[in-house]
Amino acid sequence: MGRSPCCEKAHTNKGAWTKEEDDRLIAHIRAHGEGCWRSLPKAAGLLRCGKSCRLRWINYLRPDLKRGNFTEEEDELIIKLHSLLGNKWSLIAARLPGRTDNEIKNYWNTHIRRKLLSRGVDPVTHRPISGHGSDTVTHFERKPAAIGFGPDQELDKISSSEESSAWQQRQPKWPDLNLELCISPPSQQQQPLEPVDGGGRATAKPVL
């Protein structure tokens, strides 16, 4: 089936956002909520594609974003989550309040990959790089244990949706990692996460 373009590209701006565009987008979302991204640019008086507005809001303008450097704890959590979930950045982001999938993805590619390589760990498989000394697993790995992730086994739900991934099939489970699928709005403690969104993927919905 033919896919219609997400917007009229001939009449949209591209590239870096200006302060004025940011202000318009923020003002519009504060007044009307996120609503329909496709129609938002017109309603907000922006010459931008709806997707671009959504990305700008989610990755940069949302009031609950943390920004700033990642802490050591966040680093380790990202590594653990990546070893379990793979490149499911939105799922990983859902467990890091104030962080976005794009931010984590960038951080992974620029910092953590190197960090793992320097430890002699393959950033894709999370296993020791061959010829890099011992045959032991990374210090995150544990003996597989008959453990669950809470009564509703949320992680298993994810895993089953990713069953084609050979990656999943060899992953140990982490007895020490609380993987309840929750996100934390800025001013609240953890709340249940909808594990699957409209696109069939887990999403950390921003909370205004």
Place this chain on the structure above:
DNA sequence: AATGACGCCAACCGCCCTCAA
């Protein structure tokens, strides 16, 4: 001081998935 190389990250692109008509 100049400039080339490198790294970071915001933004774009194309595809996937769901749902309503």
Place this chain on the structure above:
DNA sequence: CTTGAGGGCGGTTGGCGTCAT
């Protein structure tokens, strides 16, 4: 059941800042 719209995701790119020479 089929189709198209819409939202969302992961991968990739390009511009800019910093570092090295």
